[in-house]
Structure formats: C-alpha cells, structure tokens
Amino acid sequence: MEYNHKQIEQKWQQYWAEHKTFKAENNSPKPKFYVLDMFPYPSGAGLHVGHPLGYIASDIYARYMRHKGYNVLHPMGYDAYGLPAEQYAIQTGTHPAVTTEKNIARYRQQLDQIGFSYDWDREVQTCDPFYYKWTQWTFIQLFNSWYDNKSNKAQPIEKLINAFAANGNEGIVAACDETEPFTAEEWNAMGEKAQQELLMNYRLAYLAETWVNWCPELGTVLANDEVKDGVSERGGHPVERKRMRQWSLRITAYAQRMLDGLDTIEWSESIKEVQRNWIGRSEGASVNFAIDGHNEIIEVFTTRPDTLYGATFMVLAPEHELINTITTADQKEEVDTYVTWAKNRSERERMTEVKKVTGVFTGAYGINPLTGEKVPIWTADYVLSGYGTGAIMAVPGHDSRDFAFARQFQLPIIQVVCANDDQPSDPATWEESYDSKEGKMINSGIINGLEVKEAITTIIKHIEDNKFGYGTINYRLRDAIFSRQRYWGEPFPVYYKDDMPYTVDESKLPVELPEVDKYLPTESGEPPLARATNWETEEGYRMETNTMPGFAGSSGYYLRYMDPTNDKEYFSKEAADYWQQVDLYLGGDEHATGHLIYARFWNKFLFDIGIAPKDEPFKKLINQGKIQGRSNFVYRVNGTNKFVSKGLRSEYETTALHVDINFVHNDVLDTEAFKNWREEYKNAEFILEDGKYICGWEVEKMSKSKYNVQNPDELVVHYGADTLRLYEMFLGPLEAHKPWDTNGIEGVFRFLKKTWKLYHNENNEFDVSDEKATAEELKVLHKAIRKIEDDITRFSFNTAVSTYMICVNDLSALKCNKREILEPLAILLSPYASHMAEELWQLLGHEGSVEYIDFPEFRKEYVEENTFEYPVSFNGKMRFKITLPVDMPKEEAEKAVVEAEEAQKWIEGKTVRKIIVVPKRIINVVVV
RNA sequence: GCCCGGAUGGUGGAAUUGGUAGACACGAAGGACUUAAAAUCCUUUGACCAUUGCGGUCGUGUGGGUUCAAGUCCCACUCCGGGUACCA
Incomplete structure (x- = not known):
C-alpha cells in the first residue's frame, strides 16, 4: 500500500475517539503532568494556521510525556463568551448561543482532523451553566x-x-x-x-x-x-x-x-517584565500639604521626597475632588472651563496631544510642610486622576514634566540636587531638568549635602516623625x-x-x-x-443587570479541567491535590496583561481560601510566536489589463495588487486561476519571464483583505495532518514570530513518504526483516533518540524534525528494513507523526495504540566511537581533518598533527608556538 | 523616551557549554527514468578568485576589543519587530 494519509488518519482518529485513548485518570500511580493550551474563542472564521502552532507543540509534548510513563492531563475547551457573537446577534437577532454552538462545532471538527490528543471528556465551555456556576460561585x-x-x-x-x-x-x-x-x-x-x-x-x-x-x-x-x-x-x-x-x-x-510570584515561575523574562511594568511598583512617600485658608489637606505621592525643598507649585488632576472647594471666586470660571474641557477630552486626544502643556491656576495655595512656604495650586491634565492620589507636588528643577509646565507658565524653579561632577547653576539657564538620582542635596535645609539616596531615607523619617506623611509604596495596577x-x-x-x-x-x-x-x-x-x-x-x-467580562470565565478554567463533571463543587480536593497546577502552559504573549494577570489573581485568591493547591497557576509558560501572513503580489501595468512578472516590472509603470495566495505556488502565478478569479481579470494578459509569471511577496498580518489567510483544512486534505503537524514545527523556533509560507511543506511530505517506504518494499508491500541490525544502523537510531529527547525536553520542536529527516535519510541510504530499528523508530515518531506511527505500529504486528509504549531508551554504547575526526586549524582557520583515537594523549595528538602530510604547507618556514588539543572537539595549531 | 526581542546564503532556518559557520528543508540548475506528465532518484548550489586538478581569499547588520579560537563573550553604534508611557 502506498502512503495513504487520508485513510490512515481517519482510521486512527476514529480509533482514538472510540477507545478514549487520551483519557486522563484522576487516580493513577503514575506521576502526573498537566499540559494546557490557552483555550480559543470560537470565532466565525474558524481556525487559521496560527492557532494549531501552539496546540501542536503542546500535543507533541503531551504525547512524549505519555511515552515516558506520565499520566498526562491535556484538555481543551472554549472561551465561549465574547463580543462578536453578540454583535452578530444585534444585527441578525440570532441568539449568541446558537452562533457560538455552531462555531464550536466547526472548531471541534477542525481540531479533530489535526489529530490532537485531548481528553475530550473534560471539555468546558464558559457559557455552559454547568461551568459558569463556578464562575458565579467564585x-x-x-x-x-x-x-x-x-x-x-x-x-x-x-x-x-x-x-x-x-x-x-x-x-x-x-x-x-x-x-x-x-x-x-x-x-x-x-x-x-x-x-x-x-x-x-x-x-x-x-x-x-x-x-x-x-x-x-x-x-x-x-x-x-x-x-x-x-x-x-x-x-x-x-x-x-x-x-x-x-x-x-x-x-x-x-x-x-x-x-x-513572578520570581517563582518559569516564564519568559519578557512576559514577566511586562507584568512587572503593568503592576508598576514604585517606592516613595505620601506627603500632606495643608491648604492656605482651608481645613482640608492635599495628599501627594512622590518617589522623590528628597526634592521636597524644591517643590514650587502643586498640581491636581482635573477630576480631583478638592478643586471645587479650593478654587477662588476670581479663578472659578477659568477653572470650570478647563476642567470641563479636560474631562470631555477623549483618551485618544489626550494621548496624541501629550506634548501640549495645558493647565489653570486655582487661586489657592498649598503650604510646603518643610519650609512653611506658600506654593500655588494648579490643575492640569498631565496629572492623572488614576495614579497615586491624583495630586502632585511639582519639582520643576528635577522632573521634566514639571519643568515643561513651569516654563510654560513662568513658575519658579529651584535647584535642590547637584550632580557630583558639577557646580550649582541658575535654573533659568537650563534647557532641561536634572532628573537623575545621582548627586548631592543643596538648598535643602536639614538634608543639605546628603547623597540623594541617603536624603530620601532621612527625609522620610523626618516626615514620619513630624506626622505629615509616611514612606509608602504605590502601584500602577488598578x-x-x-x-x-x-x-x-x-x-x-x-x-x-x-x-x-x-x-x-x-x-x-x-x-x-x-x-x-x-x-x-x-x-x-x-x-x-x-x-x-x-x-x-x-x-x-x-x-443585577450587568454581566461579567470575558476574563471571568477564563480565569479559573484550568482548575475546572481537573474535575469538570463535578456537580457538587468547583473541583474535588482529591483532584486538585493530584493535579496541583499546570506544568506547561502554551499560548500567545498578547495575554500578558489580561488573562495571565487575572488568572494569577484568581488562583491566588482560591489558594487563600484553601481550594487551589498552589499559589501560582502556571508553573511554566511558553509563548508561541504569531504566524504572520505571506502575501503575494501581481504587477499591473498602469492603465492596462496587462500584468508583468516581478523580474521585468522595472521596465514598466506598475501598481502592485494583492493576489489570492491560493493561485500562487512557489511564487509562480496560476494565470488561468487568476483570470477566473474576477470578472475584471477575464481578459488579463501576462508578460512572462522564462515562461512563468513570478509574483512578488511580502510578510504582513494575516487578513482576509490581503488574501493571505491560510486555513489548515485544505492542507490537511492535500497533505494530511501528520504533514501539517511536522511542518508547523519545522517552520522555526516555537517562540519566534514567523511568516506562514507553504513553500517548504513538500519537503516534509516527502519525508513522511520516505519514512513509509522504509517499512515497505518496492511493490509497496509491508516488508520488515528480523535480521540483526548492524552497528551502523543502531548508531543512526540511537543518535536520533538522543537528539529527539533532548530537543523535545528543551522545547526545540523545529530541530527535532530535522533529526527525524537525518535519521530516515541515513536509514534509507543503508537500505535498512530491520525490525530492531524500525520498531523503535515508529515509537520515536509517534509524538509528531502520530497517525503514521500508529499505523506502522499495527503493521509491525502490535495490538492497540502505540501511545503508551515506553519511549525507546537511548544506549550510549551504540553511538560511542573510539576515534574522532578532528578538524585541525592553524591560527583558528580550519585546514584539514585528521582521525585520531579519542583516548590518545595530547602530546601524541600534537605529534600526529605536526607530522601529518597536510600540515607541512602550513608549518613550512614558520614556528609552531603552541598546539591546543580540545578532546573530541578541535585541534588548533598556533604558528608565527 | 523607556523596556523586551531580533539581524546568519536566493528563502525558512541550524550551530545546546567560546571549538569545523550554513545542518535540515525549500527554491534553482543539470541529469536519470518516462511517449508525456506526476512521482521517484542522482549531481551541483554562500560570495569571489582559480579551475585540468590541487586549491586560495572573504564571509554571520556596522566599528572596535578579549581569546590559541568569536555567529556565540565585552564596548559602542545602525536598522527591523513588539510592548509601554505625562505613572510623579
């Protein structure tokens, strides 16, 4: 039989479903492993090739761990509440539940045909009352x-x-x-x-x-x-x-x-950094300013209490509650106008006009608690109501925003910090403020002469002793x-x-x-x-007539997977004690400040009330990169219906137009398909190069309007799920953003056919011999075992594909069809080419699934050699190779190199200064 | 502005700890088989020089440095991608 992916894949997908091959047990003597994908929002467009990237990687890992003897929890579900279904409902009257159900069915069908090893008995849908009962409960x-x-x-x-x-x-x-x-x-x-x-x-x-x-x-x-x-x-x-x-x-x-918690989890540094910034911790002090003629006080937060002597004015956010109270009669009209204007500005305007300095004096004065001096109180929208107390002390000498404001409205500027390598100067001559925390205090009463850092601790103590403030920590997180x-x-x-x-x-x-x-x-x-x-x-x-936001249902779903059919509680204690937390979580980094923040919070709360077993929900997180689109272009000669091939376009005035990537193979346009695409192209003419129309290309976002959306269905039909699985991994490192490009998919498909052939003779009959394997064959196999395990465990899914190819290429060259090699190879392939592995396993005469068969054990004696082919370099440049015993003493190796025939032309007329022998790596000869 | 990634052949990428740069694959060129096509197989494929052969020079964004040895480490810079911001 020839490699018939369609038949094989259907057969095994059905087998897995019928036998519940991937069912995870909540009671098992095996060690547990929980591999989770971020569940998708089921959109009307269905899956595109970007979705399965992470799903395939986690699936490979899950399957690998099953072979390694783990009880693996690998569930999938749907983040089913969302705006698109509701917007559609508003337009059409179709109940969002109906749309959602339909979309879920399509997602399921698409997921199934890629052959994921999900335990579908644990599926959750956030819009299912049986599920959201626990969202409400939380x-x-x-x-x-x-x-x-x-x-x-x-x-x-x-x-x-x-x-x-x-x-x-x-x-x-x-x-x-x-x-x-x-x-x-x-x-x-x-x-x-x-x-x-x-x-x-x-x-x-x-x-x-x-x-x-x-x-x-x-x-x-x-x-x-x-x-x-x-x-x-x-x-x-x-x-x-x-x-x-x-x-x-x-x-x-x-x-x-x-x-x-971020320090305790294995997430990428970049995503941790995003979360740190989002939480936005800053240390400083809260300081109370009295208001001249009022009983109220204004509390400000500052990270630079050391500059308190340099505070020459104060600013309240336009939303600040004290504005009405303190504004003087003669300033009232101006302030009211400004406040109304500022409040009604959209966020967008406010952001785009950041450079424009605006503000109004309230007529009131605050009192600097250190100096007792009166400072004017302004209101301006560069102070945000949502951060700190919505009020600041302005230190124009040492804060660039305050500096700009002071210059705009001619407010006084005092220097209170002097750089260590500089002399105090007149701030009137400055072009910018001195914001650095390096330097000594001047003009600052009790902290004069102190370094900034000492000044901060000293002044906070002083503030606390005199009870007009305290050292505190502020967070940006709302x-x-x-x-x-x-x-x-x-x-x-x-x-x-x-x-x-x-x-x-x-x-x-x-x-x-x-x-x-x-x-x-x-x-x-x-x-x-x-x-x-x-x-x-x-x-x-x-x-209550409000509903909960999208992140409600996704904040604790990973816990519900542990015990999804429980109608008495969120999940049982036994289930939670067994599964603990997600060991490996895969998903996009766009969730850094949303889902991944909320889920951590949700989990910590559930931990506090004693039901979540761990403080952190996701032990290790990997962010798969986004798959970008690869668009193709045709070049229309301006004012005509003629299209010129890419290489010749410089000879014409042309306009580049997106062309549907389905009409293009390896950048060559199918001109007939193009003509039939649209009425206007019916009579299109083409100026070809070498008889072909070559299209241009560019990497862009995947979008309908760019005709570059690749949907996995057609690839599965043409090449099969195993090819898709391998190819998505072969594309490059999992975490890298990369363009989708089907140009290489043929190579992966060829590899699978070649693999199939190892197990079949020239008449396509299954033909495996029981002959003893040679040392060479065993070496090929075991090198692959070592590399595949190493690659999977460090999540280098792309390099593992190359390793398979090398292994199969080598075995093909050796014409190896021995069971002793091909049986372990089938298991080795199973995480990636899962359907083919099952089929081969069965052909090899085994009953049932290959899924839980032990992963082949690497034996180093098969790959060890007693000689090594050393690259010999002279002054760092590789010149020739020499094969030497690995245990040869360095002195002898040096001698062998110097005496080698090829060495003579590099040594001649020169002195050998030094020879570096790095065992099993390299020999470098230094000559002068 | 700040923070985080990244830059390697025509293309995607490999090189895990400083030790043979370009694995593997695509594409391209040539060839075998075939009436033909598909499929399959073989050869070549970083650039330049040389070519009868042996070879040689250069080469991982740029400029410097460390080292016997640098894609990898250090310093400075350029460009690209992403995130984020009057956060006091």
Whole structure:
C-alpha cells in the first residue's frame, strides 16, 4: 500500500475517539503532568494556521510525556463568551448561543482532523451553566472576602464583621478604600444599609463609583487591558472616561504577591517584565500639604521626597475632588472651563496631544510642610486622576514634566540636587531638568549635602516623625472593572435590596442567563438583561443587570479541567491535590496583561481560601510566536489589463495588487486561476519571464483583505495532518514570530513518504526483516533518540524534525528494513507523526495504540566511537581533518598533527608556538 | 523616551557549554527514468578568485576589543519587530 494519509488518519482518529485513548485518570500511580493550551474563542472564521502552532507543540509534548510513563492531563475547551457573537446577534437577532454552538462545532471538527490528543471528556465551555456556576460561585467568595494585610491573605468577611462589632476598625490593616476610624459602638449602632456600605470598602468584589473606560459604540465599560491606544481592543472604537457605579475586583490587594510570584515561575523574562511594568511598583512617600485658608489637606505621592525643598507649585488632576472647594471666586470660571474641557477630552486626544502643556491656576495655595512656604495650586491634565492620589507636588528643577509646565507658565524653579561632577547653576539657564538620582542635596535645609539616596531615607523619617506623611509604596495596577453592560456573559449572582447588593444563596446557582427580546440596552439606557421579564428573585428583589467580562470565565478554567463533571463543587480536593497546577502552559504573549494577570489573581485568591493547591497557576509558560501572513503580489501595468512578472516590472509603470495566495505556488502565478478569479481579470494578459509569471511577496498580518489567510483544512486534505503537524514545527523556533509560507511543506511530505517506504518494499508491500541490525544502523537510531529527547525536553520542536529527516535519510541510504530499528523508530515518531506511527505500529504486528509504549531508551554504547575526526586549524582557520583515537594523549595528538602530510604547507618556514588539543572537539595549531 | 526581542546564503532556518559557520528543508540548475506528465532518484548550489586538478581569499547588520579560537563573550553604534508611557 502506498502512503495513504487520508485513510490512515481517519482510521486512527476514529480509533482514538472510540477507545478514549487520551483519557486522563484522576487516580493513577503514575506521576502526573498537566499540559494546557490557552483555550480559543470560537470565532466565525474558524481556525487559521496560527492557532494549531501552539496546540501542536503542546500535543507533541503531551504525547512524549505519555511515552515516558506520565499520566498526562491535556484538555481543551472554549472561551465561549465574547463580543462578536453578540454583535452578530444585534444585527441578525440570532441568539449568541446558537452562533457560538455552531462555531464550536466547526472548531471541534477542525481540531479533530489535526489529530490532537485531548481528553475530550473534560471539555468546558464558559457559557455552559454547568461551568459558569463556578464562575458565579467564585464571585460570591470574592464578595464575601476581604484582604488582611497582617496575615497577607484573603479572609472571610464574617471575621471582619466580628472585629468591627468588637473593636470597630481599629487595628484592622486591610486593602480597602479610605475609611474613617469608627468604634464598635458606632458600628453596632449603624443600620444594615450603612454597615453594608462600609463593608463594600473592604470586599474583594465590590460595587463602587469609579472612573471607567466607557465605550459608547460597544455600549459597555472596558477594563484597562481591553483598551489599547485610547480605543477598544475589539473593534477599535473610541473610549471615554466616565464615572459609573460598577463592580470591581480588588486585584490591587494582591499587587505585591503578584510581583513576588513572578520570581517563582518559569516564564519568559519578557512576559514577566511586562507584568512587572503593568503592576508598576514604585517606592516613595505620601506627603500632606495643608491648604492656605482651608481645613482640608492635599495628599501627594512622590518617589522623590528628597526634592521636597524644591517643590514650587502643586498640581491636581482635573477630576480631583478638592478643586471645587479650593478654587477662588476670581479663578472659578477659568477653572470650570478647563476642567470641563479636560474631562470631555477623549483618551485618544489626550494621548496624541501629550506634548501640549495645558493647565489653570486655582487661586489657592498649598503650604510646603518643610519650609512653611506658600506654593500655588494648579490643575492640569498631565496629572492623572488614576495614579497615586491624583495630586502632585511639582519639582520643576528635577522632573521634566514639571519643568515643561513651569516654563510654560513662568513658575519658579529651584535647584535642590547637584550632580557630583558639577557646580550649582541658575535654573533659568537650563534647557532641561536634572532628573537623575545621582548627586548631592543643596538648598535643602536639614538634608543639605546628603547623597540623594541617603536624603530620601532621612527625609522620610523626618516626615514620619513630624506626622505629615509616611514612606509608602504605590502601584500602577488598578482594580479590575468587572461589569459589562452586555448580554452575552455570565449573569451576576446578585440581587438588590434597599439599593444594596446581596449575593444569591449558593444553592440557587447557577443564575442562568435569561432570554431577552433584543440584545440592546433598554430605552432608558439599562443593560440588555433589564429587558428580561421577571428578572428578580423569588422574593421579588431585582437582579443585577450587568454581566461579567470575558476574563471571568477564563480565569479559573484550568482548575475546572481537573474535575469538570463535578456537580457538587468547583473541583474535588482529591483532584486538585493530584493535579496541583499546570506544568506547561502554551499560548500567545498578547495575554500578558489580561488573562495571565487575572488568572494569577484568581488562583491566588482560591489558594487563600484553601481550594487551589498552589499559589501560582502556571508553573511554566511558553509563548508561541504569531504566524504572520505571506502575501503575494501581481504587477499591473498602469492603465492596462496587462500584468508583468516581478523580474521585468522595472521596465514598466506598475501598481502592485494583492493576489489570492491560493493561485500562487512557489511564487509562480496560476494565470488561468487568476483570470477566473474576477470578472475584471477575464481578459488579463501576462508578460512572462522564462515562461512563468513570478509574483512578488511580502510578510504582513494575516487578513482576509490581503488574501493571505491560510486555513489548515485544505492542507490537511492535500497533505494530511501528520504533514501539517511536522511542518508547523519545522517552520522555526516555537517562540519566534514567523511568516506562514507553504513553500517548504513538500519537503516534509516527502519525508513522511520516505519514512513509509522504509517499512515497505518496492511493490509497496509491508516488508520488515528480523535480521540483526548492524552497528551502523543502531548508531543512526540511537543518535536520533538522543537528539529527539533532548530537543523535545528543551522545547526545540523545529530541530527535532530535522533529526527525524537525518535519521530516515541515513536509514534509507543503508537500505535498512530491520525490525530492531524500525520498531523503535515508529515509537520515536509517534509524538509528531502520530497517525503514521500508529499505523506502522499495527503493521509491525502490535495490538492497540502505540501511545503508551515506553519511549525507546537511548544506549550510549551504540553511538560511542573510539576515534574522532578532528578538524585541525592553524591560527583558528580550519585546514584539514585528521582521525585520531579519542583516548590518545595530547602530546601524541600534537605529534600526529605536526607530522601529518597536510600540515607541512602550513608549518613550512614558520614556528609552531603552541598546539591546543580540545578532546573530541578541535585541534588548533598556533604558528608565527 | 523607556523596556523586551531580533539581524546568519536566493528563502525558512541550524550551530545546546567560546571549538569545523550554513545542518535540515525549500527554491534553482543539470541529469536519470518516462511517449508525456506526476512521482521517484542522482549531481551541483554562500560570495569571489582559480579551475585540468590541487586549491586560495572573504564571509554571520556596522566599528572596535578579549581569546590559541568569536555567529556565540565585552564596548559602542545602525536598522527591523513588539510592548509601554505625562505613572510623579
């Protein structure tokens, strides 16, 4: 039989499904290994060749680990909530569940035909009530928890309530909103509503009025990571700042642990760095400035408390709550105008006009706590309401933004730090501020003469002793906005009583997504769920109408895979104790500030409440690179319907046009297919070179409009899944971004046919001999075993493919058809060319799957040699080779080299200074 | 601006610890088989010089350095890709 990939692949895919070959057991004496892919959002476009890249790599690893005796958990599911299905629903009225189900079916069919070794019995879909019950359950736990900075973990809210009832909030050190001190008596005297409101300051899932990213086009708020460059990540619509009452998750409570945890996990340095920046820890001090003529104070955060003597003005963000209070009558109009203007600017405008310095004086003065001097208070939008306290002390001498502002509005500049190799100078002559932390303090009272670093610690102590501030740490990370005004998401398990939110009883979960007549907001602007009839509890309390964001369902899905059919709990303790955490996680690095932040937070919380077994969810993370498109171009001679081949285009005035890559093979255009593509090309003429039309090419994003989208289906039909699997790996290092280019796929296909032939005679009959293998054959095999294992374990999936090729090429040259070689080779191939390996294994006379057969053991005695062919170089340049025994003493080797015939012409007339012999590597002769 | 990647033949890439640069594959050229095509097989293929053969010179973005030896380490720079930002 010839290599018939279609028949073989169908047969084994069916076998695997019927026999549940890849079923993972929660009880097993074997060591466990958990390999996870980031689950996909099932879009209408289906899979393109970029998706399977990571899936194939993880599949190879999973299969390899099974051969090595591990009980492997390798599940797949769907991140099924998402905007596209909902936008489609708005346009067509089709329920998003219907669209989603259809898309999932297509994804499944595409995944199946590539032959992944998923345990499909563990599939999860985030939109399935059976699954999102646990998303809702987790939300309830978050609602009922607060973060105790003393024990440094989440604690039950009852503990807090008990503490309040006993001692008020004295002695409570929590991650919370600013809360006035109160006593036990005060607490006990409060009504329920007041108590609930107060508790809201502490809950890890809380409802609060906050500045949010509002996207009018999508009709919803977005989290910070869902906004890129001032527009929505999905759809690219403008985003505004708006104050709204929203659910948030107090992820900031975990900022330090999220930062520390990064040092304990095996992720790429770059993605850790992105997360560190996103968390944005900075050390500094909080300093209180009194306001002249007011009782209020302005609290500022600064990383440079040492420059406090150089603070010559203050700036409040336009959103700052004290602006109204402190603005003087004669400045009021100007300030109001400015504040209104600044607030209404879109994020996008604000970002693109960064260079433009704007601001207005409020008329009020702050008092520098060190000098007692009055400094003017301004408002300007270069101070952000979302960072620190939304207020700064401006030190124009040593901060470039303050410097620009001072110059613009002619505010005084004082030098307080002097570079060590410089003399103090008049700031009026400066062209830029001196921002460096190197230097000595001047004009700075009690810290004069100190180095910046000493000055910082000294001044913080002084500030604390005099009680006008304290040393503190600030994070850029914001709490995660957790409500969306959309239909297609998890409903909150929340109802409202007396306008205060309460969670529904856990026994009532899941709160199922209700039907609505339209997937749009109501006339009064409420979210779509407000359209549902009887959207209230049995007692008649109204239900929350927001839904949860996309990251809700994906933040804990890896835990649910451990025990996905459990209807009593999220997952059993036994399952969690067995699987612990994900050992290897594969996915794109675009999730660095979204999913990978939220999932770590989610997991840490579940760890705190004692159900997740590990503090970190993903032990090792690999980011597969993006597959870019490779577009092809034809060159139309301007004003004609003639197309000129690439090499001749310089002779004409031409326009390059994208051409569908399906009409192009190895950059040669199928002119007939091109003519039939579109009516306008029916009569196209071609100017050929060497009888061919050669297309130009370029690497671009894969997109429909560029006609460069490669869908794996047609490749599977033509070459088979095994070829696709090998080829995607052969493309290059897993983590590199690389263009998709089918030009090399033939080579991989040839390799598989060649492999098949090893097991078959010239009449295509299976023909394997039981003869003893030669030393040479064994050496070829064992060199491959060593290299393949080494490559897979260091995730170098591309080089393993070359190793297979070398091995098969060598065995073909040796005309080897011996069972002693070909049987281990079939196992060796199984992680990559899984279908063929199964078929060969069966042809070799075995019952059942090759999947759990032990990986061939590398035996070094087969590859060891007693001689080595040394490259001999003279002054570092390789000149000839000499074969010497590996155990030859250096002196003898040196002698052998110098006496070698080929050496004479390099030594002649020169002196041999030195000979370096590196055993089993190289011999270098230094001559002068 | 800052942070992180990267730059090796016509192309994708290999070279794991400083030790033969270009594995493996594509493409290209030539050839075998064939009525023909497909498939398969063989030879050549970094550049330049030499060519009857032996060979030789240069060569991993650029310029310097360390070393017996540098794609690999160090310093400076150029370009490309990605991320991120009035973050006080």
